[in-house]
Amino acid sequence: MQRESMLRNLRERRQPWDIAVIGGGATGMGVAVDAAARGFDVVLVESHDFGKGTSSRSTKLVHGGVRYLEQGNVSLVMSALKERGLLRQNAPHLVHDLAFVVPNYSWWEAPFYGIGLKLYDLLAGKYGFGASRLLSREETLERLPALEPEELRGGVVYYDGQFDDARLLIHLAMTAAEHGATVVNYCPATSLLRDEEGYVNGLIARDSESGEEFTIPARIVVNATGVFTDSIRRMADPNADQLVVTSQGIHLVFDSSFLRSQTALMVPRTTDGRVLFVIPWHGHAVAGTTDTPVDAPSLEPRPLEEEIEFILETAGRYLSRPPKREDVLSVYVGLRPLVKGDGKTSALSRDHVIDVDRSGLLTITGGKWTTYRHMAEDCVDHAITLGKLRDEPCSTKSLHIHGYVEDAGGLGDLQVYGADAAQILELAKENPALGARLHPSLPVIGAEIVWGARAEMARTVEDALARRTRALFLNAAAAMEMAETAAALLASELGRDREWAAGQTGAFRALAQQYLVV
Numbered sequence: 001m002q003r004e005s006m007l008r009n010l011r012e013r014r015q016p017w018d019i020a021v022i023g024g025g026a027t028g029m030g031v032a033v034d035a036a037a038r039g040f041d042v043v044l045v046e047s048h049d050f051g052k053g054t055s056s057r058s059t060k061l062v063h064g065g066v067r068y069l070e071q072g073n074v075s076l077v078m079s080a081l082k083e084r085g086l087l088r089q090n091a092p093h094l095v096h097d098l099a100f101v102v103p104n105y106s107w108w109e110a111p112f113y114g115i116g117l118k119l120y121d122l123l124a125g126k127y128g129f130g131a132s133r134l135l136s137r138e139e140t141l142e143r144l145p146a147l148e149p150e151e152l153r154g155g156v157v158y159y160d161g162q163f164d165d166a167r168l169l170i171h172l173a174m175t176a177a178e179h180g181a182t183v184v185n186y187c188p189a190t191s192l193l194r195d196e197e198g199y200v201n202g203l204i205a206r207d208s209e210s211g212e213e214f215t216i217p218a219r220i221v222v223n224a225t226g227v228f229t230d231s232i233r234r235m236a237d238p239n240a241d242q243l244v245v246t247s248q249g250i251h252l253v254f255d256s257s258f259l260r261s262q263t264a265l266m267v268p269r270t271t272d273g274r275v276l277f278v279i280p281w282h283g284h285a286v287a288g289t290t291d292t293p294v295d296a297p298s299l300e301p302r303p304l305e306e307e308i309e310f311i312l313e314t315a316g317r318y319l320s321r322p323p324k325r326e327d328v329l330s331v332y333v334g335l336r337p338l339v340k341g342d343g344k345t346s347a348l349s350r351d352h353v354i355d356v357d358r359s360g361l362l363t364i365t366g367g368k369w370t371t372y373r374h375m376a377e378d379c380v381d382h383a384i385t386l387g388k389l390r391d392e393p394c395s396t397k398s399l400h401i402h403g404y405v406e407d408a409g410g411l412g413d414l415q416v417y418g419a420d421a422a423q424i425l426e427l428a429k430e431n432p433a434l435g436a437r438l439h440p441s442l443p444v445i446g447a448e449i450v451w452g453a454r455a456e457m458a459r460t461v462e463d464a465l466a467r468r469t470r471a472l473f474l475n476a477a478a479a480m481e482m483a484e485t486a487a488a489l490l491a492s493e494l495g496r497d498r499e500w501a502a503g504q505t506g507a508f509r510a511l512a513q514q515y516l517v518v
Helices: 003-012 026-037 066-070 074-090 109-127 137-143 165-178 226-236 305-318 369-386 409-430 446-455 461-468 476-494 498-515
Strands: 017-022 042-045 095-104 133-135 154-163 182-184 189-194 200-206 213-223 244-255 264-267 276-281 284-288 292-294 330-339 352-356 362-366 437-439 442-445
Touching: 003 182, 003 213, 017 026, 017 200, 026 042, 026 165, 026 362, 026 369, 042 213, 066 074, 066 109, 074 095, 074 109, 074 154, 074 369, 095 109, 095 137, 095 276, 109 154, 133 137, 137 154, 154 165, 165 182, 165 409, 165 461, 189 213, 189 226, 213 226, 213 369, 226 244, 226 330, 226 362, 244 305, 264 305, 276 305, 284 305, 330 362, 330 498, 352 369, 362 369, 409 442, 409 446, 437 476, 442 446, 442 476, 446 461, 446 476, 461 476, 461 498, 476 498
Parallel strands: 017 042, 017 213, 042 182, 095 264, 213 362
Antiparallel strands: 095 154, 133 154, 189 200, 200 213, 244 284, 244 292, 244 330, 264 276, 276 284, 352 362, 437 442
16 A cells, blocks of 8 residues: 555546545444445545544444443344444454453442443344353452452453554555555645535645645545534535534543553443443553543644543552652544534443535534444445446445454564464564664564554655554654654655655654643
8 A cells, every 4th residue: 555656546537436435434444344345446635644623532442332222222232242243243354352340339239330331241142242240359459459459349241342543444445456446645635526506526635745636526425524514514515513512531641551451440430421441552551531521623632631630549549559740651532523412521422423415415424433344335225326426335244454464463563463474574674673672661672663654655754654553653752753763664665755754753853742741
């Protein structure tokens, strides 16, 4: 998957595309994979890097949503549980089972949560990940030795899925490309094309690196821009009503010693109406999340002081070693696109919505990572009707995602690359310097940076250290120290000079400051 060949496809295309997608996050990339797998000519443009926004900033869970069960949204839970099972089936190198423990400190919690989680198991049916059960106090502490033992009565264990969101997104991009789609990052849509009757029939995009403009005619244009949905809708109709409201969620990342387990902690009831997770992820402990309405979306949202204190305080009540500000290795912030409604954002549905405006622009928004495949299927079904495309069936229920290997456990730190790990190891074998870690605190090696540039369209140090590897999200200070080496490797691969590498190093270090809690 190389950017130069993707741009060449845009430049040389003479016929209208079947489907043009704006937005390279989970939803847009899911649409590109689905449509390309059905045999359609697909182009996707992304204004920044793939997954720059919400899709790289999740809680790293593939789950049905215990919280939505409490809200009574059984259909959403059942759909998500089915999709959870399909995702583990199609990307086992990126999705795995994870045990969660709900600790009980009051007499009524065991029966209350035990019954709810049995219903969760029941709704999963044949897509279940394991049966929930009640735990004694001793079993609870055995699974979660870092739990606060005072007044602990026991717990409930249940099973859900975990994944690496940005790595899955990159592999979806590679899957789409393997099925013939053209996907381009750093290529924002600047305007929409219209026919003589005023219907949208394409878009104009600009390569951010060269300034070159591309006219992209298409039978149907899909707006899949998440929290930026309304800005694209207003390109088609300046008077369009607001469809999406934005909610912010933050996560704090700690050293693994705060959890000391491969089992996750789930706190089922917090003061902001959400659940709180502390989960093991890439050798660290991730705690989140919050739910804070924000007025306007941004590419780099900032954590609020009260959000940081909320997570520290809530996690501290359940962990025997309460984390402090100085223990935070990284804080990352994600924005949720929620379909507009009444009431607080934590109560808004995570169901997706498909909207078609008077100009024929097809918008898909809402939803969540777990249901991206189902959302894409629904969207492409609508696109077929609106664009008068041939009726082709969806094939993604059993479509293996790029990198698929049944058992990636033997790949160690390179597990998230699946089948591509062998080529990364080969790079390190050819040049042993590329096999060295870029920082002692993280298992990232130079060969991963080279691979990101050669095969995964990484264009900047941020791409390499935030999304191709997850260094920035795991340890911001360590990532800052890795930046200069990563910049030199990228400059060599991309044909850039030392001045470019120095600029990249400085820009990344400035960005990474926002991921530190000071």
